[in-house]
Amino acid sequence: MDILKSRRRFLMQMAAAGTLIPLSSSGLAHCLLQGQQEVPCLKVVFFIIPDGLAVDSFKMTPPAAGVASHDGKGLWFPKTEGEDTADFELNEVSKELADYRGQSLYLRGLILGPGNVGHKSWDNILRDSVSSMRSIDMVLGDAMPGNQPIHRSLFAGPHAGIDGTPWYVSWDGANIRSPQQSPLRLYESVFGAAPGQRRQQQVRNTHVFEPIREDIAALRARIAGAQRGKLDAHLDALEQVAKDLEGVEPAECQTFALEDHPISSARYRNEVQANHHKVVAAALACGVTRVATIQVGRSAESLNILDVSASYNPHHCAHGVGGEETWKASRQWYVRQAKLFLDELKRHTDPDVNSDNLLQHTLVVLTSEMADGSPEHTVDMPLVLMGGASGLLRSGTGNGRYFDIKAQGDRAHWTASPDKLVDMQRIWATLARAAGTTVPYGGNIEPVTGIFSNVT
Structure with a gap:
């Protein structure tokens, strides 16, 4: 029974972690040195919500097929006359983040892909423009590992894909990653057994990996030639997972209880979302990982937000089917979840600088x-x-910052003419540079200046 439980946890950890890169290739290793306290270590969380943030006005005429109409007069962008300023007024949706205005940098002037692919853009929001490479969370996870290498890049999916539509935003090359949809399963994959059982769990893990290694050896013996080379890459990754799990002590963190709510029920939507926040924040606070992605729902999602409407699902609300009030309230609900996650981070002590809270050393990217x-x-x-x-974030001196980056634009679009817009992959290239690494993307990956203090 112990072996079966160990194997189950091993499979859950693989699901939570995705395909791994060996730890020897990781950068920023100084953050992992034993005994070095009070060394600031950046953490990054991507908070992805579906169906846009109402950047356009409610009454704007929907576009013809294949045309991206845009007026920019909606509920998201702060109101201001400046292009780089702390003098701005938060809008009807962005004001949900008012408590964190002083630590915020609002960017404007970005474009994703050709600008008109609609819901298909879930597959490259965190990737390169041609949807062929690893997403930025995976790139950063390899460069900035925590103390459990298998959890380089945690992927939480509150209500993402629960209707059987796996439109997930995190990718390892051509392989899509599946998030942990249940916060309880996410917790178990990260923290495993209760603290008193962890040492015993390590001993059991040594045994559970033996049949895995035997299977790997048997497969390699049966296949030769070109197929052997293709297989080796996958088996090497599996073997690395086994080594990572064997060699790393489970996180010695204070355990906490989570109520088990049905993840497909609209009635418990708020509770399930909050539990995901708790697990991700705890994993960061314990040093288990330094990178995470929280994907709320999925593009064109169908699970009602009862705080907004019992009659119209979020996709209907995004299209204004239920009227202007539910259109606005649905966008506000999503952004409010990001605010609540920031609250959760602020409640924790940073694992590297114990005099600071976790949010002081975390960058949260909302899009x-x-x-x-x-x-x-x-x-x-x-x-x-x-x-x-x-x-590292140049968010102003206490009142927040609004920064229109079209002056650094590289992509033309008729709605922005005569200006150009900045390709989203350049933001990920800039973030990677700030974290001490690079993105493996083709095309223009020139960093955008003025965002991070260490990228000029």
């Missing part, structure tokens, strides 16, 4: 796979960077 869910375009993408970020 969506679309700019607006009614015209379904990706022009003028919403993006706000929040948190202390170990002092």
Whole structure:
């Protein structure tokens, strides 16, 4: 029975972690040195919500097929006359984040892909423009591992894909990653057994990996030639998982209880969402990981938000089917979840600088796979960077910052003419540079200046 439980946890950890890269390739290793306290270590969380943030006005005429109409007069972008300023007024949706205005950088002038692929853009919101490479959370996870290498990049999916539509935003090359949909399963995959049982769990893990290694050896013996080379890459990754799990002590963190709510029930939507926040924040606070993605729902999702409407699902609300009030309230609900996650981070002590809270050394990136869910375009993408970020984020001197980056644009679009817009993959290239690594993307990956203090 112990072996079966160990194997189950092993499979759950693989599901939570995705395909791994060997730890020897990781950067920023100084954050892992034993005995070095009070060394700031950046953590990054991507918070992805579906169906846009209402960047356009409610009454804007929907576009013709293949055309991305856009007026930019919606509920998201702060109101201001400046292009780089702390003098701005938060809008009807962005004001949900008012408590964290002073630690926020609102960017404007971004485009994702060609601007008009609609819901298909879930597959490249965190990736390169041609949807072929690893997503930025995986890139950062390899460069900034925590104390459990298998959890380089945690992927939480509150209500993502529960209707059988696996439109997930995290990718390892051509392989899509599946998030942990249940916060209880996410907790178990990260923290495993109760503290008193962890040492015994390590001993059991040594035995559970033996049949895995035997299977690997048997497969390699049966296959030769070109097929052997293809197989080796996959088996090497599996063997690395086994080594990572054997060699790392489970996190010695204070355990906490989570209520088991049905994850497909609209009635418990708020509770399930909050539990995901708790697990991700705890994993960061314990040093288990330094990178995580929280995907709320999925593009065109169908599970009602009862706080907004019992009659119209979020996709209907994004299209304004239920009227202007539910259109606005649904976008506010999603952004409010990001605010509640920031609250959760603020409650924890940072694992590296014990005099600070976790948010002071975390960068939270809030965006969506679309700019607006009614015209379904990706022009003028919403993006706000929040948190202390170990002092790296140039968010102003206490009142927050609004920064229109079109002057650094590289992509033309008729709605922005004569200006150009910044390709989203350049933001990920800039973030990677700030974290001490690079993205493996083709095309323009020139960093955008003025966002991070260490990227010029």
